[in-house]
Amino acid sequence: MPAIGTVVAITRNFPDRSMRSGARLRLRFLREPPVTQRLNDKVTLVTGAASGIGRATVMRFLEEGARVVAGDVDREGLDELAKECRDRPLSTQVVDVGERVQCEGLVADVLVGAGRLDVLVNSAGITSRGLEETLDYEEKWDAVLRINMKGTLMMCHAAVDAMRQQGGGAIVNLASIMGLISYHPDLPLSDGFNPYPHSKGGVIQITRDLGVRLAPEKIRVNAVCPGFVYTALTAGLAESPDLHQQLIRRHPMGRFAEPEEIASVIGFLASDEASFVTAAAWTVDGGYTAS
Numbered sequence: 307m308p309a310i311g312t313v314v315a316i317t318r319n320f321p322d323r324s325m326r327s328g329a330r331l332r333l334r335f336l337r338e339p340p341v342t343q344r345l346n347d348k349v350t351l352v353t354g355a356a357s358g359i360g361r362a363t364v365m366r367f368l369e370e371g372a373r374v375v376a377g378d379v380d381r382e383g384l385d386e387l388a389k390e391c392r393d394r395p396l397s398t399q400v401v402d403v404g405e406r407v408q409c410e411g412l413v414a415d416v417l418v419g420a421g422r423l424d425v426l427v428n429s430a431g432i433t434s435r436g437l438e439e440t441l442d443y444e445e446k447w448d449a450v451l452r453i454n455m456k457g458t459l460m461m462c463h464a465a466v467d468a469m470r471q472q473g474g475g476a477i478v479n480l481a482s483i484m485g486l487i488s489y490h491p492d493l494p495l496s497d498g499f500n501p502y503p504h505s506k507g508g509v510i511q512i513t514r515d516l517g518v519r520l521a522p523e524k525i526r527v528n529a530v531c532p533g534f535v536y537t538a539l540t541a542g543l544a545e546s547p548d549l550h551q552q553l554i555r556r557h558p559m560g561r562f563a564e565p566e567e568i569a570s571v572i573g574f575l576a577s578d579e580a581s582f583v584t585a586a587a588w589t590v591d592g593g594y595t596a597s
């Protein structure tokens with residue numbers, strides 16, 4: 307029996323592609339019930355909540371006492387989440403973060419339902435791997451930037467108005483180490499026109515700019531930059547065992563992360579424990595960018 311607090315990498319044999327959702331990457335992340343309720347009563351909106359890191363964030367925030375609104379384009383995934391979290395303070399809403407009116411409508415609904423918005427976590431995101439092959443580079447770039455960068459921007463814009471009026475709040479944006487560095491030329495992942503790193507570099511700059519501007523208004527804005535994480539987003543990479551191993555070797559810790567390991571850092575950044583942390587990009591990458 308492994309010790310409490312140990313991540314048991316049962317997903318090490320990377321999950322089979324038929325798994326539709328990171329939600330199904332069941333792992334045993336053994337930890338004691340949180341000793342603190344550092345997110346107690348914080349009204350939190352999470353986008354991209356039906357899968358992967360967003361879903362793990364919802365679960366973690368609920369464990370730590372938050373009231374959560376989960377938004378995603380994936381109605382079915384949200385329904386599964388709601389079923390699993392029955393009797394907990396969670397509501398779900400379908401949203402396409404690429405549509406400004408939907409971003410604003412979602413925040414307005416949170417305010418009607420909960421009266422305030424303390425935390426926004428922007429986890430909705432895609433890569434061009436999920437797009438139709440027939441699209442050309444410009445169409446792929448527009449599609450990825452629309453969700454990853456513009457979606458993040460529009461959710462921030464909608465939330466900031468509410469946070470400003472209530473005197474503060476915290477935003478955590480999902481960037482990536484690929485917003486800080488480029489894909490190594492040995493990796494067959496980019497020819498320089500892959501929109502994903504461009505979009506994540508943009509998310510980091512949105513974070514820094516907003517973080518600086520909003521600091522006097524007690525709205526903290528931070529980005530998390532994960533290395534590779536076992537979710538639906540990366541499932542396709544495992545189709546090539548060689549590439550999978552190549553990527554693992556780039557992480558000095560010798561593995562990908564589990565979504566829960568990213569969610570715990572998001573929880574910290576959203577909490578009052580991070581009261582002097584803003585406009586920062588936090589690598590959570592098992593040492594990838596330092597190596």
Ligand SMILES: NC(=O)c1ccc[n+]([C@@H]2O[C@H](COP(=O)([O-])OP(=O)(O)OC[C@H]3O[C@@H](n4cnc5c(N)ncnc54)[C@H](O)[C@@H]3O)[C@@H](O)[C@H]2O)c1
Pocket residue numbers: 327328353354355356357358359360377378379380383401402403404428429430431432453457480481482483531532533534535536537538539540
């Ligand atoms: N998995 C990784 O290795 C990794 C690494 C670094 C950063 N990230 C980032 O973390 C975030 C979460 O990724 P993940 O790995 O959990 O992926 P995931 O595919 O498991 O989850 C992404 C969720 O976003 C939702 N989504 C997609 N388009 C949307 C839209 N227009 N509006 C609302 N929701 C939408 C999807 O339905 C899905 O539920 C993304 O921003 C991703 O770029 C992931």
